[in-house]
Amino acid sequence: MRLIPIILCGGAGSRLWPVSRELHPKPFIRLDDGQSLLQKAFLRGALLPDVEEVLTVTNRELFFKTEDEFREVNTGEVVTSFILEPFGRNTAPAIAAAAYQIAQKYGNDAIALVLAADHLIINQQAFQEAVLKAVELATSGKLVTFGIQPDSPETGYGYIEADGNTVLRFVEKPSLEKAQEYLASGRFLWNSGMFCFSVGAMLQQMEQYCPQILIATKACIEQSRFAEGKGYALLELDPDTFANVADDSIDYAVMEKSNQVAVVPCNIGWSDIGTWTALGDLAEPDADGNRIQGDALLYDTRNCTIQSSDRLVGAVGVENLIIIDTPDAVLVVDKCSAQDVKHIYSELKIKGHDAHKFHRTVHRPWGVYTVLEEGNGFKIKRIEVNPGASLSLQMHSHRSEHWVVVSGIAKVINGEREIVINTNESTFIPAGHKHRLQNPGTVPCVMIEVQSGDYVGEDDIVRFEDVYGRV
Incomplete structure (x- = not known):
């Protein structure tokens, strides 16, 4: 049995603006240990037993940046292969292209492990144990998702109602009242967005539930450029035919419709680092609950997250604020509104302002x-x-x-x-x-x-x- 981790490196990370930009999105954000979220995702897959190749699906514009990230942490023992998209079409086409490529190279029995490039998993040992359980289920023909044991009534995640490994239903992001109800019931898990399956099973289920996406993706691959060399392989999707592929997530296209879905409940120290609140919470707080990265002077200030790359930030008489200072943009937001930072990003994009796309x-x-x-x-x-x-x-x-x-x-x-x-x-x-x-x-x-x-x-x-x- 061959296991191929697939890293999906897309999205804008708009809620983490101004550090996350279109050409420097969330996966490239570096944490205190010096590694980016993308590098951690690569190592997470590469360190699994017997893994010889890691396949990454990313945007064409991010290819060289991604290569540089991997080069820093790859010892050379793992082949890095890439599928380059000219523009985003969500996770269903990305997984279709990856599954098809793996099937062509290794056969339908090869097992794919889909990982997000921008998640953080602290417990690698527990993660590996969960993967082994998922591989066992995938080998029997199941499409496996990983369900995270919730520890709070989170409204920003989708949920899975489960009975052991059996998925009862998928639930959209709930209200706070519903999230509290789900947490109390003990039957619900957070939907992590990670998957494990044999590529033959996934392609068969896509043929049944989203045939047009599969047909259009295969047609695109046939018109696309493929290159292979020592230690790497590269498929660059043709933009004209890729434009014909529908935009859809693998959850909507397949997972919520299929009767072959299973879940592995796990407690692996997972976070999707979706907001500045979540990212800030990775730092140790001071006596007043402030989390500081960079140079800051505080007076009568409590429960604030402050990050500054090269300037001094002063804060007086404030609390529950997020203050993020970069060379060309400053963000100030109440912690209760951290999810709404994406509206600033969207407005910059509408106005054509470079600050949504580039750093200085x-x-x-x-x-x-x-x-x-x-x-x-x-x-x-x-x-x-x-x-x-x-x-x-x-x-x-x-x-x-x-x-x-x-x-x-x-x-x-x-x-x-x-x-x-x-x-x-x-x-x-x-x-x-x-x-x-x-x-x-x-x-x-x-x-x-x-x-x-x-x-x-x-x-x-x-x-x-x-x-x-x-x-």
Whole structure:
């Protein structure tokens, strides 16, 4: 029997704004021990007995960032494979694509273990024991979900009513009164969003209950690009055919309809870290119940969660607040309204404000850039290009750029010219000119980029060639 963990790395984590952004979502948030939630999910699967491959389904834009995360914690003994989505279509298509790929490679009897990239599980031993029980049920043809033993009347989770391993029904997020009733009854479990099944059983149930999703996903895979090498495999889903796949969750599409569903009740120290309250509670409180990360001075302040990346935060005479300070945004919210942070994120997205998508420092496959200052008709960036790395051959329609190398060396295509720029040298790139920056050196190339024009948004870019496949 072969066990393949599948990590689903999607979603925006909008309730954890401003640290979570579209291109730096919740799974990439680092905890106090230095590991991200995504890295913990990878290790959770990779450390299971006899696991040789971990398959991750994620957005195309997050691929290189995800690779970097895994590289930090993978000893090289586990193959990392990926399915890259051009855009989100919820969990049913993601699981369909993963199950189909696993079946093609290992056969229908292979067991898949679906894990979320943004959950925290503290008790690895109890988790492994729960997985062994789930695998046993999955081997007999069951679609298994993991039910968390509740310890509070939580209204933010879905529930499962169960009798042993038998699922009686799934319940939507309840009112507080209903949640209290569920907790008191002892029959209800939190729906963790983790699953275990043989891929043949899941594909058969999808064929019965959501055939159009399965048909459309298979058609997309047939039109998609697949690459394989030493220690990795990559399926990049074709955007045109993936657009035909319906958006649906695996719960609605299959689990709530199937008569083959089973549940493993477990107590594994699980949390979905869904709000700043949950994330803040991971830190130890001071004598007044305050949880502080970063530099803060408090006076007559109680039961607050404060996080600051690089500035001093002062709080006087307040309580039950969450204060999150990042270089380009500050969040202040009453703890009772922590679920509503998503409305700020949604409004930023509607307005087209970059703060829903980017941080000031943005990771790219070739390195990082930091926006130093921005105003009407200009933007100033610090750009750091890794040794041997290269930006795409590109063009901007609305802005010109002035590049000044402050350390290292840059090889530049500027229109028809190819030039080398050393430290303290510069070049000017007019709007409409094709250009490319490469670092041929052995140390990072750092430069300052000054953009000017009638529009300096990040989407003013046309790529002609790109070593990272972003054309």
